Amino acid sequence: MAASTLTEVARLAGVSPATASRVLNGSARKPGPDIAERVRQAAESLGYVPNAQAQGLAKSSSGLIGLIVHDIADPYFSAIARGVQEAAREQRKMVLLATTGGGPAEEKEAVAAFAARRADSIVIAGSRSRRPGDTEGNAELAAELDRYCRNGGRVAVVGHPVVGATAPEGYHVVQVPNQELAGQLATELAKDWDGKFVIIGGPEGLFTSDDRIRGFQEGLERAGRQPAEVLRNSFNRTGGFEAGLQLAARIKAEQSEGGEHTKLCIFAVNDVMAIGAAAALRAEGLRIPRDAAIAGFDDIETLRDFRPALSTVRLPLEEIGRIATRATGRPGGHSADQDKDHDQELEPAGTIRGEVTLRRSTEVAA
Amino acid sequence: MAASTLTEVARLAGVSPATASRVLNGSARKPGPDIAERVRQAAESLGYVPNAQAQGLAKSSSGLIGLIVHDIADPYFSAIARGVQEAAREQRKMVLLATTGGGPAEEKEAVAAFAARRADSIVIAGSRSRRPGDTEGNAELAAELDRYCRNGGRVAVVGHPVVGATAPEGYHVVQVPNQELAGQLATELAKDWDGKFVIIGGPEGLFTSDDRIRGFQEGLERAGRQPAEVLRNSFNRTGGFEAGLQLAARIKAEQSEGGEHTKLCIFAVNDVMAIGAAAALRAEGLRIPRDAAIAGFDDIETLRDFRPALSTVRLPLEEIGRIATRATGRPGGHSADQDKDHDQELEPAGTIRGEVTLRRSTEVAA
DNA sequence: CTGTTAGCGCCTTCAA
DNA sequence: TTGAAGGCGCTAACAG
Numbered sequence: 001m002a003a004s005t006l007t008e009v010a011r012l013a014g015v016s017p018a019t020a021s022r023v024l025n026g027s028a029r030k031p032g033p034d035i036a037e038r039v040r041q042a043a044e045s046l047g048y049v050p051n052a053q054a055q056g057l058a059k060s061s062s063g064l065i066g067l068i069v070h071d072i073a074d075p076y077f078s079a080i081a082r083g084v085q086e087a088a089r090e091q092r093k094m095v096l097l098a099t100t101g102g103g104p105a106e107e108k109e110a111v112a113a114f115a116a117r118r119a120d121s122i123v124i125a126g127s128r129s130r131r132p133g134d135t136e137g138n139a140e141l142a143a144e145l146d147r148y149c150r151n152g153g154r155v156a157v158v159g160h161p162v163v164g165a166t167a168p169e170g171y172h173v174v175q176v177p178n179q180e181l182a183g184q185l186a187t188e189l190a191k192d193w194d195g196k197f198v199i200i201g202g203p204e205g206l207f208t209s210d211d212r213i214r215g216f217q218e219g220l221e222r223a224g225r226q227p228a229e230v231l232r233n234s235f236n237r238t239g240g241f242e243a244g245l246q247l248a249a250r251i252k253a254e255q256s257e258g259g260e261h262t263k264l265c266i267f268a269v270n271d272v273m274a275i276g277a278a279a280a281l282r283a284e285g286l287r288i289p290r291d292a293a294i295a296g297f298d299d300i301e302t303l304r305d306f307r308p309a310l311s312t313v314r315l316p317l318e319e320i321g322r323i324a325t326r327a328t329g330r331p332g333g334h335s336a337d338q339d340k341d342h343d344q345e346l347e348p349a350g351t352i353r354g355e356v357t358l359r360r361s362t363e364v365a366a
Numbered sequence: 367m368a369a370s371t372l373t374e375v376a377r378l379a380g381v382s383p384a385t386a387s388r389v390l391n392g393s394a395r396k397p398g399p400d401i402a403e404r405v406r407q408a409a410e411s412l413g414y415v416p417n418a419q420a421q422g423l424a425k426s427s428s429g430l431i432g433l434i435v436h437d438i439a440d441p442y443f444s445a446i447a448r449g450v451q452e453a454a455r456e457q458r459k460m461v462l463l464a465t466t467g468g469g470p471a472e473e474k475e476a477v478a479a480f481a482a483r484r485a486d487s488i489v490i491a492g493s494r495s496r497r498p499g500d501t502e503g504n505a506e507l508a509a510e511l512d513r514y515c516r517n518g519g520r521v522a523v524v525g526h527p528v529v530g531a532t533a534p535e536g537y538h539v540v541q542v543p544n545q546e547l548a549g550q551l552a553t554e555l556a557k558d559w560d561g562k563f564v565i566i567g568g569p570e571g572l573f574t575s576d577d578r579i580r581g582f583q584e585g586l587e588r589a590g591r592q593p594a595e596v597l598r599n600s601f602n603r604t605g606g607f608e609a610g611l612q613l614a615a616r617i618k619a620e621q622s623e624g625g626e627h628t629k630l631c632i633f634a635v636n637d638v639m640a641i642g643a644a645a646a647l648r649a650e651g652l653r654i655p656r657d658a659a660i661a662g663f664d665d666i667e668t669l670r671d672f673r674p675a676l677s678t679v680r681l682p683l684e685e686i687g688r689i690a691t692r693a694t695g696r697p698g699g700h701s702a703d704q705d706k707d708h709d710q711e712l713e714p715a716g717t718i719r720g721e722v723t724l725r726r727s728t729e730v731a732a
Numbered sequence: 733c734t735g736t737t738a739g740c741g742c743c744t745t746c747a748a
Numbered sequence: 749t750t751g752a753a754g755g756c757g758c759t760a761a762c763a764g
Contacts, residue, residue: 002426003481003517005741016751021743031749047513052482053428054741056419057756060368067463073448073684075441075668082439085465094479095463097433099451113460115369116418147413151369237671272668279671302441302638302668305603305645318439371757382735387759397733420757423740 004046013042025050056118063093065325066114066122070102074236075300076270076317080125080158083321091329093120102126102235104137111144114153121154121170121328125321127235128160131205138163145171154328158320160207172327174320174350178208178297179215181313181354185267185295186219188356189311192364193293195262197228200243200277201269202235209235212269212297228267240273244280251292252284264292265362271296271303271312278310278361293362309359316352323350370412379408391416422484429459431691432480432488436468440602441666442636442683446491446524449687457695459486468492470503477510480519487520487536487694491687493601494526497571504529511537520694524686526573538693540686540716544574544663545581547679547720551633551661552585554722555677558730559659561628563594566609566643567635568601575601578635578663594633606639610646617658618650630658631728637662637669637678644676644727659728675725682718689716 010020015038019031023039030036042048056062065088069077081097088095096119098110107124114122122145130138142164145155154170161173189197199216202209217227231246233239244266251264268274274296278288288294288308296303299314327350376386381401388397389405396402408414422428431454435443447463454461462485464476473490480488488511496504508530511521520536527539555563565582568575583593597612599605610632617630634640640662644654654660654674662669665680693716 003484006743007741017742018744018752019750022750025743035750049478049481049513051423051484051741052479053419053422053484054756055743057417057423057741057758058743060756062419071448072438072451073441073444073667075439075444078439078441078444078447081444081463082437082465085438085463089465094483097447097451097461097463099448099455112415113418115415117460118369118417118419147415151415275671282673300668301439302666305641305672307648307673372759373757383758384736384760385734388734391759401734417757420740421759423742424757424759426740 003051004048006048006050009039009043009046009048012046013039015039024048025055060118061120062118064096064114064117064119065091065093065328066096066098066110066117066119068098068100068107068110068122068124068126070100070126072097072099074272075302076272076298077125079301079317080321080324083318083323084123084125084325085321086318087322087325087329091325100126102129104129104134104141108137108141108144111141111148115144115148115151119153121156121325122148123321123324123328124155124157124162125324127206127208128157128162129205129207130163131203134205142166156324156327158324170328172324174324174327174352176208176315176320176352177354178211179218181356182212182215182267182269182297183219183222184356185297185311185313186216187223188358189265189267189293189295189362190220190223190225192362193263193265195264197225197265197267198247199228199230199267199269200240200247200273201230201232202239202273203232206235209269216267233273235270235273237272237276240268240276241280242276243268243273244277245284247277247292248281248284248286251281251286255291263289266292266294268294268296271298271300271310274310274312275303275306278306288361289363289365295362299357308361308363311359311362312357314355314357316354320352323352326350369417370414372414372416375405375408375412375414378412379405381405390414391421426484427486428484430462430480430483430485431457431459431694432462432464432476432483432485434464434466434473434476434488434490434492436466436492438463438465440638441668442638442664443491445667445683446687446690449684449689450489450491450691451687452684453688453691453695457691466492468495470495470500470507474503474507474510477507477514481510481514481517485519487522487691488514489687489690489694490521490523490528491690493572493574494523494528495571495573496529497569500571508532522690522693524690536694538690540690540693540718542574542681542686542718543720544577545584547722548578548581548633548635548663549585549588550722551663551677551679552582553589554724555631555633555659555661555728556586556589556591558728559629559631561630563591563631563633564613565594565596565633565635566606566639567596567598568605568639569598572601575635582633599639601636601639603638603642606634606642607646608642609634609639610643611650613643613658614647614650614652617647617652621657629655632658632660634660634662637664637666637676640676640678641669641672644672654727655729655731661728665723674727674729677724677726677728680721680723682720686718689718692716
């Protein structure tokens with residue numbers, strides 16, 4: 001009932017297992033064409049499927065890439081996942097998926113599980129955190145990662161390095177210029193908006209969120225503006241929605257006060273939160289950009305048809321996934337020519353370029 | 367440099383590998399607490415990580431669940447993927463991801479790869495197809511699946527069974543009542559709309575699309591309406607957009623003709639296409655539902671903030687993923703009490719309940 | 733309760 | 749070029 005084995009194929013073909021192996025899987029020496037054909041036919045007729053586990057055991061390489069995300073249903077992560085998939089396919093590897101919900105403890109579990117499966121490399125896509133409650137988890141995660149690397153595993157982290165990770169080799173960080181881009185966004189917005197800025201951020205300690213907040217504040221400062229107030233909330237639509245409700249109340253109060261007031265410009269640290277905030281404003285009867293402007297970050301594809309079109313910062317999510325994955329590929333894995341010029345190896349895993357994208361949601365037109 | 371092995375742990379603890387194994391991994395008999403502690407410490411100090419490949423080889427069960435989707439970045443699939451992940455976690459298994467782009471040939475590759483990795487079960491989430499070009503691919507896919515099942519693998523397919531698959535056991539189909547629900551949607555819409563209906567569908571031969579089209583037509587018929595014209599296009603936003611452009615031209619022509627005309631009601635066979643079509647109408651200066659109504663299918667979460675809110679059919683995507691995955695779990699895998707009542711086993715893998723959800727995009731209000 | 737003995741299926745030296 | 753032998757790391761029968 002179990003799948004047929006190489007030995008069975010070999011027996012049917014009247015050759016040794018070794019020979020069969022050489023025929024069916026890549027090997028330096030190629031057996032005689034007549035023999036090869038017989039083996040192939042035997043394999044075919046038995047419906048032979050090589051046992052990757054056994055192959056992996058013997059070669060100590062599994063052909064697996066581990067991907068860690070907070071939530072695969074979040075479009076931010078699923079876009080990255082698509083890039084990882086592509087790159088994995090290039091490397092003829094398969095993707096193992098782990099969803100962690102963002103906790104370092106669960107991420108550590110995932111790394112351990114990947115290590116157990118002897119994944120050739122691991123891509124960590126979720127934002128790092130330095131919240132107080134996470135310090136222990138971070139330490140454990142770092143330790144687990146270090147061990148994994150020491151055992152020959154490759155790791156790529158999107159965004160920030162894992163706190164405390166001191167991995168010697170095989171540890172790559174794909175830098176995402178969150179801070180810089182948020183700064184540019186602020187600068188651009190400051191050109192058109194005289195009023196106050198408010199930031200809807202994630203919980204304090206989430207690097208991605210903090211970087212974007214910091215960058216935005218810096219941008220405001222460069223433009224000679226007051227720092228923006230920061231509302232903190234969960235890093236998802238609900239968080240944005242709740243913050244949006246608060247702001248809506250405030251805006252309506254100001255409006256009913258009469259008198260002159262300048263419109264608020266809201267920066268949510270990611271698109272999903274921005275959409276949540278926009279929904280809240282709308283629910284409260286406010287309109288964008290008439291009563292307030294709003295901008296996000298990421299430029300999530302599925303959200304591009306949202307109206308008013310959301311000003312945001314475009315991030316090449318799919319490419320980020322690809323680059324991270326490629327960074328973990330063993331050099332000379334499959335490419336024909338191998339640069340002897342190792343300089344490139346020393347550079348960061350890849351430079352990500354984003355782009356400020358102003359759209360309707362921050363237009364000044366009444 | 368390589369990871370440490372069970373043997374090393376055993377040696378350090380001064381016990382046999384078998385004992386170490388019994389301590390570190392689940393086993394019926396539990397060694398003495400003193401011994402157990404020594405082994406645990408040895409493992410800890412060596413940073414021992416069990417080799418799942420070896421375990422799999424020995425136990426001939428990999429703890430892997432293979433998931434096949436068209437495109438992980440498509441919110442429809444990523445929602446299902448989340449459900450699969452959840453259920454996998456319940457079963458203490460990991461998810462192997464394969465993205466196929468929808469072709470049976472690639473799906474066959476994926477199944478073979480999963481089989482090679484000895485995945486315990488496979489969940490196929492993409493729509494089946496019976497397009498002429500796919501017949502050969504379908505046959506091969508079916509053969510591969512049959513073989514996989516025959517070797518003890520479990521399979522769950524979302525929607526329709528794979529064409530030609532005759533798998534004896536372990537082959538489950540999660541029925542999604544596309545046709546029925548589309549019929550209900552049509553019925554509901556027909557109550558409010560006097561005018562013509564148009565369907566924006568996917569390519570002919572895609573089961574999901576065809577079922578929804580058929581169901582919608584049936585619903586119209588039941589309501590005493592003429593069958594709707596069907597525009598076919600690719601099964602994604604672009605397809606919807608292009609069809610939308612066509613319709614926009616038509617609508618504008620009718621409008622400029624003056625005279626009386628009834629508004630068009632558009633049914634796109636999935637939300638993403640509906641959004642594309644809506645974007646096209648908007649781009650052509652038309653407004654929804656003023657100039658035309660539009661409805662989709664799936665109720666994609668990320669799209670719920672779209673305005674005008676899209677009438678659609680809510681599908682419990684995440685649950686579909688969960689149910690499909692659970693259907694493939696070996697009975698008595700982890701649950702405490704094991705029903706001796708096998709009746710449930712014979713029913714379809716699970717009954718999916720959807721819900722027609724009328725929203726603003728099909729309101730009659732001018 | 734513990735240790736010993738065989739494999740799980742494959743790859744890879746090494747001889748022939 | 750081909751075959752034989754050993755081992756990858758672990759578990760599952762047996763013995764003790």
